[in-house]
Amino acid sequence: MMDADVPRTPARRRRDAAATRQAILDAAVAAFTRHGYDGVGVREIAQSAGVTAMLINRYFGSKEQLFAEAVDVAFAPRTVIAGTGDALAGETARALAARTAPEADELGPFLLMLRSAANPSAAEIMRDAIARHAGRHLGEELSGDAAGVRAELMLALQAGVWLLRSVLATTALRDAPQEELAAHMEPLFRRLTDPQ
Amino acid sequence: MMDADVPRTPARRRRDAAATRQAILDAAVAAFTRHGYDGVGVREIAQSAGVTAMLINRYFGSKEQLFAEAVDVAFAPRTVIAGTGDALAGETARALAARTAPEADELGPFLLMLRSAANPSAAEIMRDAIARHAGRHLGEELSGDAAGVRAELMLALQAGVWLLRSVLATTALRDAPQEELAAHMEPLFRRLTDPQ
DNA sequence: CCATCATGTCTACGAGTGTAGACTCAAACA
DNA sequence: TGTTTGAGTCTACACTCGTAGACATGATGG
Structure with a gap:
């Protein structure tokens, strides 16, 4: 609770590549889940991650490769079955x-x-x-x-x-x-x- | 057996409103089924019906209303269950x-x-x-x-x-x-x- | 034969798409 | 302190999209 900063949007990172990448990935999972691959644009994803659209291409190469990583995140830890x-x-x-x-x-x-x-x-x-x-x-x-x-x-x-x-x-x-x-x-x- | 599902030359109708409307509707059902609502444009549908994109708006009002009619066609006669x-x-x-x-x-x-x-x-x-x-x-x-x-x-x-x-x-x-x-x-x- | 009107086409607009390239700026190292 | 490196942004391009409005055309009733 030491961070007294009121995060107006996504918590104003100061030049942390790993954190930015993760923020984009998180935003992508949420956006693709809510609107589908074709239903959301890179500008929208970038904005909800607090960055510019071009950073997506810098970190992930393309929208399609970002989607591939997002799918991996969405499928990997999630339990698709419950109980044993x-x-x-x-x-x-x-x-x-x-x-x-x-x-x-x-x-x-x-x-x-x-x-x-x-x-x-x-x-x-x-x-x-x-x-x-x-x-x-x-x-x-x-x-x-x-x-x-x-x-x-x-x-x-x-x-x-x-x-x-x-x-x-x-x-x-x-x-x-x-x-x-x-x-x-x-x-x-x-x-x-x-x-x- | 009729022609293939993709008529190369759409049989050159001579100004038959009902037939044109039906051709657009048929093309829409096929296109929406193959590519989804967002995956196909009105120009593509119109072309495979042998007309121009604007006729879709003339006959159906909008892409969305065309989709509504296409859904009705796809769901109505089709049997979603088999046998009794x-x-x-x-x-x-x-x-x-x-x-x-x-x-x-x-x-x-x-x-x-x-x-x-x-x-x-x-x-x-x-x-x-x-x-x-x-x-x-x-x-x-x-x-x-x-x-x-x-x-x-x-x-x-x-x-x-x-x-x-x-x-x-x-x-x-x-x-x-x-x-x-x-x-x-x-x-x-x-x-x-x-x-x- | 000609006027008429539904039928169909053409051009264009405004908005939105993914992304390439040049740019600015902060941080780390010498 | 000065320089280099990488993080992040800005502008722009080359499309595609749905659709609005003006225009052309051909069949038809008089």
Whole structure:
């Protein structure tokens, strides 16, 4: 609490390359998640990071390479599944219901994925990121026949719920109570985690 | 068999307003499905319809209103479910596996939905279309508790599979044989059609 | 045959895009 | 203290976008 500086915008750094790079990256993750790859310009990202647009090119080479790093950040630490073992299906269903609630307004890899899917270059970048992070991690958690297919079906179901409930806000899913919705989704996830 | 989907010389209409309007609408459905709302410009749509960009504004008022009509066309006649009654789950799973196959390169409402979801105006238009067509039709087919939620979960699952398998082309889903994939998805749909 | 009006085209504008190049300025090292 | 280096900014270019307004054209009714 020693910093008495009132940060009017993003905390006026004094020439710290690493911090500036990180600020741009953070702003990019938020912006791409909210508006998609094509929906946001480099000027907008730079402004919310407190710098000029050209610094993006200096630090990341291009908008596309910035997007690639942002995707890596969004997919890497985030948990795309919740819980382990027997609790996996239930936890995933409950977490999904909570995070897609209309009042949640959360960010996360699924929104980034959905809102940037239209651009072919962005799609390719995200496919690689999924293979590198989420898909692999989830594939290890599952076991048995066709673990990869079942893992990606879990991702697909989650992505679809994010799309209808959070992005499009269709009536039935938007108005469904969290517990009830989770109760409907839980057996679906269980079918994928425990394929009898 | 008619001509290819991209008419090289758009058959030189001689001043037929209705036919021109229809040609623009057809081109719009194809273009929006392939590239999304933000991914295609009115000049491109007009050219593949064999007219000038300004005719779009004359006949539809704006790009956004053209999109609204295109969404209606894409969602209305298309079947978002396959089969009825007991066969619904199995037919839907098999049709989904077939239409999302890498070599299929089909169009359809789900691709249009996914690729235009990033734009807020487009999202609102599509939410209304879903409520008007797919959601309602599917809700009638289902019965029992929370039919609306289960219907939209069916849509969500399908949308997610379209996203991962067809748009992103993730490895496991891309390489899975149709029958095997359908076998994995069928019990999921059955859980939603017959909630025991 | 000619006037008419819907049908379609042309030019242009204002705004927004990503990014290249030249610039300024602060900090670190001699 | 003077010099070098890198952090950050400014201006500008070469596009693309949606669309507004003026203009051309061809089929049709008299």
